[in-house]
Amino acid sequence: MNHNYFIESMPNIDSNSELREPQILAYQAIQEHFVQNKSDEHAVVVLPTGVGKTGLMGIAPFGISFGRVLIVTPQLVIKDAVLDSLDPDHPQNFWLTRGVFSKYEELPAVIEYDSKTSEWELNQADIVILNIHKLQERLDNALINRVSHDFFGMVIIDEAHHSTAPTWERTLEYFSAAKVVKVTGTPTRSDGEEIKGKFVYKYPLSQAMASGYVKSLERIHYVPDKLYLTLDKKDGTVYSVEQIRDMNLKDEDWITRSVAYSKECSLKVVQESVAILNEKRSTGVPHKIIAVACSIWHAEQLEELYRGLGQEVALVHSKLKKDDLDTRLKAIENHKVQVVIHVAKLGEGYDHKYLSVAAIFRPFRHTLPYEQFVGRVLRAIDKEEAVTEEDNIACVVHHKELGLEDLWKFYKEEKEKSDVIKFIDREGESFERLTPTKIDKMTGEVFEDAGGKLERDSFINTELLLERERRLKEENEKINRLREILPTVPEEALRQMVRREEEGTAAAKILRPDKFITRKKRNLDDIIKKEMVPEVILDYNVSKEGTELGDSKLFSGRSYKWIPQRIRNNAGMIAAYLEFRVNELVGNSNRNTWGPEEYEAALGHVDDLYEHLRRVLDSEFRKEG
Known part of the structure; x- marks a missing residue:
């Protein structure tokens, strides 16, 4: 195993037009920190959600790390997203799609660490990716109990605002000889603790918006003409919210909690979010709402409201079984739903660029979770796909009495600053740690009069917003x-x-849906069996009846070893590989249940898979061009 892979490789980084400017500048800052300045201090990089943190992690070790690289993520959703982007076997892996390397055999060896990972796999790896829980010393099979302290030349911490927690600190202490890179889009914690290290590069959200790397942002909140509440559900006396505040009858937490759980207040936000969504989807882009609820019970009430307006909903929470969660996530990815409601599940790290409307139904008390939720709608729609400027303007919608004014102000002002380091790296300032308190869960009944209005507040006056006005x-x-x-x-x-x-003219109505599906199925089958498989057989000069392709790396993964074992000819192996992986990416192996959305997704996936297949075979047959 060549432990100098990252030093000896020749990636295309500094002059690569496929990489984003902040990725290149952040890489150069990391290189200057460790190589030119020979610093042992942790390097901290701040990149907003959607700008390219995973890509940066993919290029950061080159020319810097002497030895393997460990990438640590804080949760499974983030780990899976990072693994998909950096998996050499994935058709859309970062290094090839962004031109960092042009050949499959140039890529680093990547593994996901789990309890079944063998010593051989660890020793063969250039990059090891895992969730932080796999590092806990109390577990016998924890990575930290299986490798030496100098096993890694670099440790990369994703979402580094978690890195002051004990498990993270123990990990960095154990691998103290390694260079440490901390990457985050949220450079502050709710408890006020600072991220340890030198901030070598930061890229402001306002600049990311101006550059079109993320969506522009505006807020729309519903302002009722009058809001009335009861103090006790057994007492029908109602008070205006102004009376409650003036008479100090209840505190702000009680008011915001009552509004959050009020079906009447929620319905106004549901209606407005759906109206915004319908306007956005008129372009043909499959925009979606992501809504955040206080609890699973609360989320179920919101689901009922959205379904009452004809919306398909995916409700995601921590109590779901893995299979149920995977099914719902696939429904989101394949555009089977218009609304995603989550309860403490799809926060940081979940990326789906079509989330464009953030509907808030819970009071946020701290900046960090608020920023993380709003960040879900910031990932930009590709310029080639966006039809109008509206496709890259995200909306935050909530009831005015949820008490989010200060958080919006913070979000708006802080992300416009050019120097976030001054806010974070305040020498000598102490922070009061949060302490557990008894939570009052009582609420009052809430009533609104028939009037009300919507107020709009733009995050930054970008060109997109100006174009919309025009x-x-x-x-x-x-x-x-x-x-x-x-x-x-x-x-x-x-x-x-x-x-x-x-x-222009409207899309044609499908008058024979039975024949439509049949044509879609035949089209997919023809592409694989009548175009792709023959091209492979002829281009690589292999016999269709032969079996030599059974030794290809295509079938080395655990999920694909069965193909050459069950199918004893080259043509069948290639067809089975493409068919199986298409079904895998669509998330449904039973094509009898496929509709137009699944076939459209499959037709998009199959080209990427075929390109990946040819890259692998090119590396094995040393085929030029």
Whole structure:
């Protein structure tokens, strides 16, 4: 095993136009810190969600790490996302898609550590990826109990605001000889503790928005004309929220909690979030709402409200069995739902670029969880896919009386600062640790009068928001001209006439859905069996009846070893590999239950899989071009 892989490799980084500028600049800052400055201090990098933290982790070791690299993540959702991006066997692995390397055989050997990982696998690996729980010393099979303290040349901590917890600190103490890189999009903790290390690079969220790496952001909150509450459900006396505050009858926590659990208040936010979603989805992009609830019971009430408005919902929480969770996550990825409701499950690290409306139904008391939730809607839609500027403007929607003003102000102002280090690295400042307190869960009944309004607040006046203003102004001018010709037609009908003119003809209706599905299935089968398999057989000069492809790395993974064992010819092995992996990525092996969405997803996946297959075979057959 070559332990100098990261020193001897020749990646394309500094002049790579496929990498984002903050990724390259962060890499150069890490290199300067450890190589030029020869520092032993931990290097801290701040990159907002969606800018490319995983990609940075993929290039950070090159030219810097003498030895293997350990990547530690704080939870399973993040670990799976990192592993997918850096898995050499994944069709969309970062190094090849971003041109860091051009050949499969140049890639680092990557493993996911678990209790079944063998000594041989550990020794063969260049990169080991695991969840922090696999490092706990109390577990006999914990990595920290199986390898020497100098086993790794670099340790990369993802979501580094967790790294002051005891398990993280013990890990870094054990691997103290390794260079440590800490990457985070949230450089502060709820308890005020600082991230240890030198902040070598930070990229502000405002700059990420201006550069189009993440969505622009605006807030819309519902403001009732009057809000009334009861103090005791047994007493029907109602008080306005102003009376409760003026008379000091209840504290703000009680008010915000009562509003959060009020079905009437929630319905207003549900209705507004769905209205925003419908507007966004009119472009054809599969935008979604992500909603956060106080509890599983509360989430189920919200699910009922959204379903009442005709929305398909995926409810995700920590009590779900793994199979149920995987099914719901696949439904999100394959656009089978319009609304995702989560309870402390899809926070940091969950990435789905079509989450564009953040609906808040719980009071946030601290900045960190609020930022992490809002971060879920910031990942940008690709420019090639976005139809209008609206596709890359995210919305945060909530009731005004949830008490989120200070957090929005913090979010807005802090992310505009060019120097987040001054906020974090405050020498000598002490912070009061949070202490457990008894939580009052009592609420009052809440009533609103019929009136109310929506207030809009933009995060930053980006070009997207300016373009939207221009488009709406132009649209209103056309409506006014139409109104002169058609004075009796309602305004909404005029607006739809203008938009249909701009969008062109509507998509054709599927009049024979049975034949539609049959055509889709035949199309997928033909692509695999009549195009891809013959090309492989001819291009690599192998016999269709032969078995030599059974030794390919394609079938080395645990999930694919069965293919050459059961299918004894090259053509069948390639077809089975593509068919099986397509089903795997779609998340449903029973094609009899597939609808249009599954076939569309499959047609997208199969090209990526075929490209990956050819890269692997190129490396084995040393095929040029």
